[in-house]
Structure formats: C-alpha cells, structure tokens
Amino acid sequence: MAPLNVAMIGYGFMGKAHSNAFAQVGHFYPGVREVRRRVVCGRNRAGLEALARAWEWDEVETDWRHAVTRPDIDLVDICTPNYLHAEMAIAAAEAGKMVLCEKPLANNLAEAEAMAEAAARVPNFVWFNYRRVPAVVLARRLLEQGRLGRIYQYRAQYLQQWGPDPTRPRNWKMSKQTAGSGVNGDLNSHLIDTAMMLLGPIRELSATVETFLPEKADPANPGHTYRIDIDDAVLVQARFASGVLGSFEATRFATGYLNDNNFAVHGERGMLEFHFEDMNRIEYTDAGDDPEVRGRRKVVAPALGPPGDPHFWKTGHPIGYEHTFISSLADFLVGLESGDPARPTFEDGLAVQRVLEAVEASADQRRWVETGL
Amino acid sequence: MAPLNVAMIGYGFMGKAHSNAFAQVGHFYPGVREVRRRVVCGRNRAGLEALARAWEWDEVETDWRHAVTRPDIDLVDICTPNYLHAEMAIAAAEAGKMVLCEKPLANNLAEAEAMAEAAARVPNFVWFNYRRVPAVVLARRLLEQGRLGRIYQYRAQYLQQWGPDPTRPRNWKMSKQTAGSGVNGDLNSHLIDTAMMLLGPIRELSATVETFLPEKADPANPGHTYRIDIDDAVLVQARFASGVLGSFEATRFATGYLNDNNFAVHGERGMLEFHFEDMNRIEYTDAGDDPEVRGRRKVVAPALGPPGDPHFWKTGHPIGYEHTFISSLADFLVGLESGDPARPTFEDGLAVQRVLEAVEASADQRRWVETGL
C-alpha cells in the first residue's frame, strides 16, 4: 500500500514527540501502513529547518493553508497552540485529509463542535496520549475483565509545579486567548479523557477554578508583570452516568511534583492505582485475596507492541513517555485498516470539551451543572 | 500535688486507647501531674470488669450519672458513641469536672454549642489525636517557621475500606441517630481539625455526600438487611480564610486502604506531605534547593517527649498510633499547670462541627455555603 504522506503543523515539544512517533511507529508496529514525513509547517523557517533536519522531514512550509491542501498530503497532524486547532483542522478536513490533533481539541465548545462536524467525513484522532501508557492499558483491561466488581469511587490528579516559577518564560499557555484555559484544558482534559475511557461519561459536576497569581513577573521584561487570565488549579466533584463518584484535581501549583498524572479506582472487589511518576507499574488490590497476604500489589505492565510481539522491550525494561505517542499513532493506523476507528476521535475530544466547559460553568455559577453527556 | 482522679465512660477500642494513655503518660512525660484510673463506666458490667482488670482501674460503675458527680472524681473522660457525648459532657461540666471528650465533639451543631458553653467553665479537651502524630507536629513546626512561604493548596484524604465488607458487624457507627453522621463525623472531622490547626479557619465550602449502599446485609441476621442512613463518602472543596484552596475526601469505600489519613501542603517555597500509613516520616520539598539535587525528602520525625528528653524512643525507632493519645493527654496536663490550655478545646471541636454542618448543608443544597468561621 502507498505510504501515508504527512504534513505536521507545529514544531515545539509536541512537534518533536510526534516526529518521533512518525519515525518509530513502523519499528515497533511493523505491520502498519508506512508513514512518510513529507512536510513540517510553521511560522519560523529556521526552527522548521532544524527540526526537519534532525527528524528527516522532506520539506518545510511556512504557509499551513497551502500545506493542508497539497494533493500529495494524506494526513494533517496539528500540534500548534490550542487557538489554532479549529481553523486548521476544519481546513484539513474540508480538503479531505485525515486529521490528527493535539489535545485539548479546541479553545472552547463551539469550536470543538465545528471541528467534530467537519472531521466526521475523514479519519480523525486526538492525541490524548496517556490512554496508551501500558499501565493504563493494563488498568483498562483489568476493569473490562470485571476484576473490581461494582465501582464506587474514582480519584484523579494531575500535579505540576511550574506555576509559581518566576523564571518561567511567558508563553501561549498563559493566555486565555491562545490556550482557551489554563490547567483545565492543559491537564484536566487528560484526566477527563482517561476517566471517561475507563468508566464512561460524566453526567454532572461541581467545580472550583483558581488563579493564584493573577499578575506575574515577566522574565523577558525585568520589572514588568503581565496579567494572567487563565486558571492555575481546578477542583472537580463529579458523578458518572454509571453512578460512580469522581473527584479531580489539576494544578500547576503543586510544589514537589514535576509531572504526576495519577488516578485510583475503588471497587467492591478491588482497587487500581496509577502514578505517571512510576509509569511502568500499577498498584492493584484484589479484595478477594487470602486476608493473611492481601495487600496492594506493584504490577509491572508489559510494554505493548503489535499482536505477536507484545513485549518488544521485555517486561522489566522500562519504556518512556515517548511510547505513548508511538502507540497512539499505531492505534490510529490499525484503525484505518480495520474499519474500526481508533479512539479517541474528535467525537471523544468533543465529549471531553463538554466536560471542560461544564467545569467553567460550574465554577462560574458556584453550583452543580450537567455536562450534557 | 494530689493525683487527678479519672472517671472514664466507655470501654471499647477508644476505652483501651485512653486507658493506655492514662497508664503511660507519666512514663513518657515524667513531669506531669499524676493521673489515677479511679473508675470506668459503662452498661455491661462484665466488659467493664475485664477492662478494669487488664488496665488497673480501681472500680467499675454502670451508672455514669453517678460517676460524673462523685466527689472523688476530678476529670471525666468520654469515649462513648457520639450521641451520648453532649449529655455526659454537660453533666460532668455542670458537676465542675474537667472534661475530655472523643471526637467528633457531638452528633450535631446544636449539641456542640451547648457542650462548648457548658465546658467553658472547666478545663476541657477533645481527642483529635492525629494532631499529635510526631510527623504532623513536625509539619506544623515547619509551617510555623515559614519554610513553605505563601501556601497555595491543601489536600487531605482519609481512606478506609471497610464500608462494603459484608462480614462487618452492624454497630453504632452505621446509624445517624447514634453517630450523627458517617464518615463526615468519623473521618472528615480529623481532616478538618488537622487542616485548621495547620492553616487556620475554613471560610466556605462546597461538598458532596454519598451513601453507596443504603441497604446492607446484617451478618448477625442472615437473609436480612438493614437501612443505612449515614454517609459512606464525603468530598469537599474549600477555601480557608487565608485564601488557601483546599480539597478533602473521607471515605470508607477506598478498597486497598486500611487506614490512610494523609495530607499535602503546597506553597511557593516548598511542599509537605504526610501519610499515616508511614506515620513516622514526612515528605518535604525545599523549592530553594540546588536544582541538581532537589527532590522530595523522606524526613523521619523525632518521637516527641517532654522538654529535655525529646527522643524517648530514639529517632529511627518507630512509635505507634498509641503515642498520639499519650501525647495528647500530656498536652492537656501540661496546659492545666501552665494556664495556657491545650488545644483542641471544646471550642476547637465546635469549630470543626461548624464545618461538618456546612458540609451537610452544602451537599443538601448543592451549592457553596459559609461555615461561619
């Protein structure tokens, strides 16, 4: 089959993570359709060329509108600041291209709805990469096996600490206009996507949103500050459609935690707990164990590969963050062939956006709101 | 000085914990006033006699009203089911006795107010024993030293797992009439007391309360169930008067956790985290550390003794749960002499009760409420 020609828009941290996924997917998933790194787009030609050289992209382009309509392009991958997602994804879909988009899907619900509608006609996918941490995949499988029985509670936190750091350069993540929101879209979106993958839709919620430092020193402009109009922390109490009670916290002010995305599931027959800080293991309790030796188990998750080679890196040889992108891409490519599209699709990204919007509404109105899911 | 003659009402698990504290306080705090185990009261004479024999109480009594007015009694210690606290504490205070009372102070706010008023005339104390975990004392000292700078967030959880256990015998903790509430009074009260000790009053909150199993099998009555009218889990979002953002969770449905009372404090200059499962240590991050070697530290807390012998059990030789009661009692006795009454007093217990009442009101009305603090 002909290779899939990719145009990627964006070349920051995610541009590297995606480049690596495009380069590596065929190595770890040898059966998937070949992917060709055709063109990388962005505004800064020098930056683009450095990335293209290091990661073997055939070409660079500074006009994304041209790139997404080129006849030699099959797939458009978007890893730009959030506020650009909608326009780009819709243009690509309208040009008949497959569309992959970084999370959160959009700056707001209206955009997300338009994107999901436009993308309905083409294969589409959102990079909620934490779904593909092997330990999260294991947790999902154990839940699907019914090992926990009825689920009572779900608790998830995404803890980062860079919020108060005065040396951190100002960037697009610090403005509502460019990011849509703060931790709600950046971190809470991951929590919500994982939660709904594991336990189904969230029906209603009550949220609090906080900006600890509305005015922040600008390291590029000594003596000056800039206003911050996005959220530094979000707390959510939620009820899933299944009746499960949920609680969520996302924050950039959790001093002590670089990047801990964690969750726990408590059920009548057991418990599961995950911390991204220890990403190759999961904690599991089987409530039915002999009480004399019952306890939380540290289970090492197998690294996931293609059928027939499930353990490319043998279990016990840790894999890293980058594999969540490689495996996400593999899912998308497998879904293309199988006719069973990989999740999360733009529809899934839209569902997350509904929850994010409900978080803002609830925080604003200081009461419970329905998500519409 | 003459010994303090004690009448203790109640002889269950807390009756043992208090007996041990009365027996041991003079050993670990040799300077304090002598305490004499005069009389233990309750309804079941056989049970009382067994406790009295094991723990060397001089006498047993089955009429608590008589016990609390005996002229030879100086101090009444109450460790009965919650619904009895108010009546007993008020009677004791009116008889001019010092009063110590198990937590939560009362079944509801009205009772707690009456108790605080009655006890105002006598030395009084509430057994929020987790204040006196050495690692919690260390956390408090580090906060008072200002090591964390401005505090942004506080997070606390009390996780137990016995809720769904079908073999668990029905007891007074499972009924609103006798317990006032479920985990709100039983577990959340500890979280709230510790939080307000560390960070001052909670001003407003938004809470969710859940009963997962409103009908439960009665192991003593095979084939029959009983109704449960108390809360199995409580979630709280809160704002302290100081502006700190708080989140709390108390639950008996956290499969995997026997008894983990934990908290984390995130500030601009550092972090503190405590888990009762690892009760002799605290995690501490100093954000000002050399970045090359910055990380969460496991700090072993010194066991606390009297002035001049701070490390009765040398640091590194773990002490247990029982010492939280011994040291609480020592605080009370030291406060008696010094004229600076030990905390938490009934006034502190009343403040906790205001928060617990606000939790119920908020959950009921599905909106934020003020605590009045």
Added chain:
Amino acid sequence: MAPLNVAMIGYGFMGKAHSNAFAQVGHFYPGVREVRRRVVCGRNRAGLEALARAWEWDEVETDWRHAVTRPDIDLVDICTPNYLHAEMAIAAAEAGKMVLCEKPLANNLAEAEAMAEAAARVPNFVWFNYRRVPAVVLARRLLEQGRLGRIYQYRAQYLQQWGPDPTRPRNWKMSKQTAGSGVNGDLNSHLIDTAMMLLGPIRELSATVETFLPEKADPANPGHTYRIDIDDAVLVQARFASGVLGSFEATRFATGYLNDNNFAVHGERGMLEFHFEDMNRIEYTDAGDDPEVRGRRKVVAPALGPPGDPHFWKTGHPIGYEHTFISSLADFLVGLESGDPARPTFEDGLAVQRVLEAVEASADQRRWVETGL
C-alpha cells in the same frame, strides 16, 4: 499466682525499653503472670532514682551482687554493657533466679558458653526483640506454611549511619573491652538471630570486617582523639545447613539510614521482604499468581496480642518498636507456664555467638570457616 519480682540491672535506653515492657505486658497480654518492678540496679544512684520514679520501680540498688541474690527476687533482667553480661547472668543463675539478658549474649564465645551452661538450670531468655516485630512474625508464619517452597537465597542488612558522626559522644559501644565487638555483636547479631529463626542454622561463612575510622575525635575532649578497636562494618557470605545461600551486612557507616534492619527471602514459589523502616508491613510475592496481576504486595501485618484478642491495636493502626519488647516478654511469661520455653534462650544466644565468632575468625584468616552449628 504470686507476682514475679524483677531486679533489672542497667538503666540506659534498654533500661527504659525493658521498664516499659514490664509495665505494659499485663495490659496487652492480660492472661500472663503478674510482673512486679521490684528493684533497679546500677552504679549511679541519681540516674537510678530518676528511672525508678518515672517507671515505678519499688527500689533502687547500687550493688548488683546483692540484688541478684535477694530472696524476694525471682527474675534478673540484664541490660548492662556487654562485658558485664556473663558475670551477672552466671551469678543470677547460680542464685536460682530466672535470667533475661540483652543481646548479644556475651563479649565472646567462651563467656557465652559459660552463661548457657549456668543458665541451663533456670528459665532464661535473650532479648533479640526483632523476632517479635509483627511483620517478622508474619514472615515466619508464611514460611512455615511453605508458601515460598524451596528457599534459594536470604539477604539481610542492618544499616545505621552514626559511625562517622563527629558529635557522637564516646561510649562503651566503641571499645572491644566493653562491647566485645562493634557492629558484629551490636547489629549483625540481630540479623543472624532472625535468619536462623527463619531458616535454621548457618553452617559456614566467609566474612570481612572493617574499621573505617580507627582514630576518632572525642567530642568531650576537644583536640583529642581516641582509638577505635572495634568493627564499623561487617560483610558475610554464608551457607545455611539447609543449603540456602545467605548474605549479610551490618554497618554504622550507611549514611542515609537511621535504623534499617531488613531482610529478603527468595524461594521457588515466592518472596518475602522486610524493612524495619516500614515495620508494620511486609512485601510478599506469590510466584503462582496470575501473571497479569502478579507483583510485590505490601501486606500490613496484624499487631499481635494474646489468643482471643489478636489485634489489640486494630490492623492499620501502626504499633512501634516498644511492642517488640512487650511481646518478647509475653513470650517468656507464656513459656514459663506452658512448659515450652520461649525462644530465643541462652542456647539460641550461644548459637548466634558461634556465628559471630566465626565471622571474626573468617575475617581474620581471610577464608571460609565452619560455625560448628
């Protein structure tokens, strides 16, 4: 039955730990014979009186020879520096008294042999208290149940860090004359006793002994140093009679570790691991678990009480170091009544001493030696 009248010789850290055990044993083990704290002996009257006051000893004595022959004394408990054990224990046994002795049993093998011989006629016991950590008791039970199948390897470490501390006062533990050895007797003796309790006798070994700082600053004598003639660290490779391969390390130079006494047992069907730093839990792996959820389990050990009340402090409510002494004493008292003497006896202490002596011989000769066990 008449109470057992105790004379305790020594009043340092162990004097306190034993006083507590004598005071508490009846509380946690209500069925055992009553113990009476009759007389505490030592050289410093003021120190003795302070201890006697705090811990309610009836009398103090500065002449231990008189104390151990008093007709009103039934049991002599020895917690003096090692070099005094033999003389005191033999005198007490010859006076027909029961004898309890701190570990290591003696300064050397010859003394230990004489002690075991003298004590053969009276009830006797050695305070190897780590046997009675609840998690160690659990490990032993799981081994006896055969859960690990054939045992391949045993590994144990006792890590402390105070060796290089220049502020540490000089004391009897730093001299061969008074302590017999350094970490070999002080720490390795615990490792060896636990190992042989769990897996039977050690048949042969190869050891290395190290003194890192043969000259140390004397904080009491600024500008002066003193010579250290004892071992700071010991490494042992060993073979048990059962064929198990063992390795041991005891050191006071393990910067970072206050007091971590740990061991691991690897067998064909599972693994057990213990760390005194987390003394209420044990790690357990069942190699027969479903591979999908196999992993090391953190099992909380139940606090051990008398028959019928196994969980005085409910599981999940940590107990501390002091309970290892209380339970050791309870074992001794139960053994008195049952006719099945509690272990470890002086014979067990002598077996440990044979291993310690073999460690020194092996280190000296730089080759493997037989222990004679």
Added chain:
Amino acid sequence: MAPLNVAMIGYGFMGKAHSNAFAQVGHFYPGVREVRRRVVCGRNRAGLEALARAWEWDEVETDWRHAVTRPDIDLVDICTPNYLHAEMAIAAAEAGKMVLCEKPLANNLAEAEAMAEAAARVPNFVWFNYRRVPAVVLARRLLEQGRLGRIYQYRAQYLQQWGPDPTRPRNWKMSKQTAGSGVNGDLNSHLIDTAMMLLGPIRELSATVETFLPEKADPANPGHTYRIDIDDAVLVQARFASGVLGSFEATRFATGYLNDNNFAVHGERGMLEFHFEDMNRIEYTDAGDDPEVRGRRKVVAPALGPPGDPHFWKTGHPIGYEHTFISSLADFLVGLESGDPARPTFEDGLAVQRVLEAVEASADQRRWVETGL
C-alpha cells in the same frame, strides 16, 4: 562527512536494541556523524529479513566473515552470544573496522586480552549501557563534585527472577561453552563496570558462586532435563584500590524482582542510591542538611541530550531503557570526532573481565584473590 556504514552481527533482543540506537541517535543527538544501517548478519535468513524490514537495514548477510571485511563497511557491531565475540571482534579489528561489542566482552580473560590487543588499533567500545542511565550519569556527576566526601561503602545488586522458571526455553545463556558464565558475565559484569566507573578499580575480592538447579527441565523436550554448568548467583566482597569496601550480588533466583539493577554509595557527607526499577530517579542524602529536614531525597534525573538541548524529553517525562543504548552510541560517535574516545572501551571491558575471572578464582579457591587492577 560521509556516513558511517554499519554491519551488525546478531538479531535477537540486543539486535533490536542496537537497531533502535542506530536509527535514533541522529534524532536525539543531531550533531553526530550520520550512521547508516548497511547490513545485518546472522545465521537465519528469515529472521534477518524480518529485522531488516522492520528496522530498515539495507541488506542481510549470513556470512559474518564476509560482512566484516566488506570495503563499504566502517563499523562492526557485535551482539551475538558471548562465545562468538572474540573471533568476530578480532576479525573486524584486523580488517581495520571500528568495533562495538556487547557485554561481557568475552567468554574468558584470555579472549578478552586478545580482543583488547587487536582492537587497540581501531576505535572500539563495549555496550555497558547502564552507564548511560541518566540517573547513573547524575550519580557520577554528584560524586565527581565531591558531594559525598570520603566514600566508605558501595553496595550493588542485580536481581532477576527467571532462573527457576520451568517454562523458560533453554538458550545459549544457560551453557558455559556459549556464555562463558552465568550471572557473573551476564549481570555481575554490569555491576562491576558501573562500580569501577564510579569509584575506580577493584583491587581484591572474595566471592561465592552458586548453581541452585544443576539439572533443569527442558520445556522443549518434555520429560527430559538438561545439565546447567553455569552460575545462578554470585556474591562478592571487594576492596577498591581507593580503600572503599564493596559488596555485590547478582542472581537470577531473586523471586519478586524482574530486573532490578541497583547500587548505593555511602560517604562521609552523603549517600546516593539507584534502582533501575525506578530508572529516572536517584535517592540522595546530604548529611550536611539542617537535621530538622534531613532525609533521603528522590531526585528526578534530567534526560540527557546533546550540548544545548539537555532535556529533549523534559524532566518529569520518563525515558526508557532504550535511551541507554542511544546515548551510549552517541558517546562513541562524539568520541570519534573529539579524539577523546568514549568509555567503556575494550580496555575497560578487559578490566571488568579481570574482575569476573577473579570472582571465579576466588569462588573456586574459597579465599580472597587480587584482580591485578
């Protein structure tokens, strides 16, 4: 500069790990000389072709002798069973090729000496990949900074559990003829290489070697067993030339541990500890910290990239085992250009082999032996 044309011999687990390193090194270290995957050699053409397809090797060859002398080949990479290393490496070096070789360098000391001699004329390198775990690199840097002061003790373990697994297929690692030794060469070699990188040469040692199951069931041949003539476990006591006391353990019989390569360094001013199970962090104690907050720190190691882009994957985003190979290769390539050859060279591999040989001699003679280093 012209790309380096590589011939790799071997296509098992290490063949994949090396292929990945060759494919990725230019992505993460964009400045290094380009590497071209020219030819992969081995005996099984089908296996070779599958690897070549998945990892984009230009060609396959079944005659390694031809491959290593082809004029279009610059570098020969050897990842075959140990017993083939010497012949292949010497042939490649004699043909003037650069040589990279998997560890351990050889089946025995004589081979290693011949290899080091032959390779002296060409760039050479041994894949002791654990040197390049970022946390190990951090440990090394902290040691070089003198943060630990005088070092007293070093302790290292390599714990695997597959030894007793009856379903494990028989392979070349289970025979002295093909592997040279068991865990001594397979696992202990890693421990020794890391130790000597961190602390310099080991001068003398005393070792024990054990084969727990000399006869093992052959899963491919039900009802039959095969003899095992290699070591299942190795214990070593050692003294470094610097005077540091070392202890080492390598075993495949550590039930409960999939792959834990760990070490601890104790010095007068601090401690470092590493566990490969938690490969992105290191524990560090600064003995000079304020005692009130002193404790073992969990320090997250930065992922290492080229100068100017040290954190390709931002700190807090774990990287995996595969990066140890990528960075090792980058070191070699940088060393080529700089004229300061990367370590470990064949000379370093030979030094490790001297220690491994001393381990066998000591175990055989049951006494201490010099390593000759």
